[in-house]
Amino acid sequence: MTYRLTQFAHGGGCACKIPPGELEDVVRGLTGTAPAGTAHELLVGLDDGDDAAVVRLDGDRALIATTDFFTPVVDDAYDWGRIAAANALSDVYAMGGRPVVALNLLAWPRETLPFELAAETLRGGLEVCAKAGCHLAGGHSVDDPEPKYGLAVTGLAHPGRLLRNDSGRAGMPLSLTKPLGLGVLNARHKATGERFEQAVEVMTTLNEAAAEAALAAGITCATDVTGFGLLGHLHKLARASGVTAVLDSDAVPFVDGAREAFRDGFVPGGSRRNLDWVRPHADLSAVGEETALLLADAQTSGGLLLAGEIPGAPVIGELVPRRDDRTIVVR
Template identity: 65%
Template sequence: MEPTAQFNDESALRLTTTASGGGCACKIPPGELENVVSELAGQDYDSVIVGLDDGDDAAAVRIQDGLAVLSTADFFTPVVDSAYDWGRIAATNALSDIYAMGGTPTVAINLVGWPRASLPMELMREVLRGGLDVAKQVSCPVIGGHSIDAPEPVYGMAVTGTAHPDKLLRNDAAEPGLPITLTKPIGVGILNNRHKSTGEVFPEAIEVMTTLNAEASRKALESGAKAATDVTGFGLLGHLFKMCRASGVDAVIDRSAVPSLEAARRSIAEGFISGGSRRNLDWVRPHLDIAATVTENDLILLADAQTSGGLLVIGEVPGYPVIGETVAGTGRVHIR
């Protein structure tokens, strides 16, 4: 379904200027977030398979033999000026948490914050239309939701899915001696930052952010993978470090093998770097071993705060690039 013509003119109203942040780059910094939630982990329920302890992509609760329910929620401020595309991106991103756990989404509800006094309700309809169209691609019903009058526009979804309890993709299940696969190129955070600053539109970034991780998840499971996460607001380095820390392994990354958008590399050189990406790098840097040939711009790209990024899978997934390998260790990331 195409967006209505009345609200498809990005020059008429720039959604990205209505919010202080944008996309997953507006997440609370990882260090601050962990300090807040650390005391909430460790809830003792026999049915909980995956909870707060390792900051995985979704919660997993066993409800009967052979069946687990997955639950997640994700929302953010506008990442592009097109309301319809923002809706598509936000829905793709929310569904990704279920795929990152090796699950199948079964139902979603909308989460909306909308400044009624400054943005037309018709524009909100375009956001919701975009989210609905993405969910339809994977036959996931979008049934209701919740909305509030808010100072900045916010949109996302709470998604429920299912999976086999013994076939989950977890961020604490990585083992040494395995390839590391990345299923989407990085750099969309840089391009979203440039889009917000200049109004330039990058179709390649929108294409990446609206590509569902359904196929990548299916192939990862078929290849026998046990560990995965999706790359979003904490960047490739942040999410890889979290996986290594939770699993008690190290990772060795070949920066030249990491797929990235050419326009993002150019934009970094021209100074379009989001604050979220810099915060990610500051947080993860103490846990990095960096080869002398790796530049600061390389690190910025690897720490770039992604919105609706790909899956980071421990194991080789057919059709996607291998970017490194896991080795025995204690949770460090080596970049060469």
């Protein structure tokens, strides 16, 4: 029997995230103060919604902790495992670190899906972790009506060489290391069963090389582009850095077939929610609704958004002195 994993979930991949505005309401006020007796300094916490938590261990080492998991974004269990693992590891790369050890997070509807598919999902995750040089050791599983998979990842970085979303400065160019459009292609895949190898290739590509290139170039400001879309993550970066972002929509790359999928009506609900959230914080007067939605498209295992330039990554805009709380989209 053939199982289409995407049919067992209400949403797919990072498009099933809680909308950014609602999430910010939930965590607002939870930063608090350091616990009594804390031996190590928290360098990155909840304040700016960065990609992972970072704690200084000593002068040369900082520990990075993150977790990410989601419902199936593709029907193939092995590919889903690879995509989910690459996506979880990305949060470590987005902070300028290297992943050291990860734990599986698996939710499985044991009465409706065979465990052979769960094993294939875990095999995909193991393969990607091995490629990243990251140990994958154990984890946790629960019986759940919807399948979900991801990783809890611990990494290391130098505390003085972190990539953060609050260190952007006016005059810095903006670069993007992967094309957009994964959300609309995944929505088409879920609806029709069509397989898009180009999307799978993008989602399973590690952000390791991009992070290494960013550090080598002296870049200090970055985030990865996932469930909140390019516009959402760019807004958070500019807000945290106290600057305004100017985005050149014509310079943004898209995966082959993404615009066609959009025009055929395959738009994830998460992408529409992203645009609803970011619209009050963006000047979109220069572009139409199609472009605006694609710029807000919910990505799964997307690329790094860098305040700086690296080889092979197109420059898609710049940071300028703060004007107001709006990202300016031009073309």
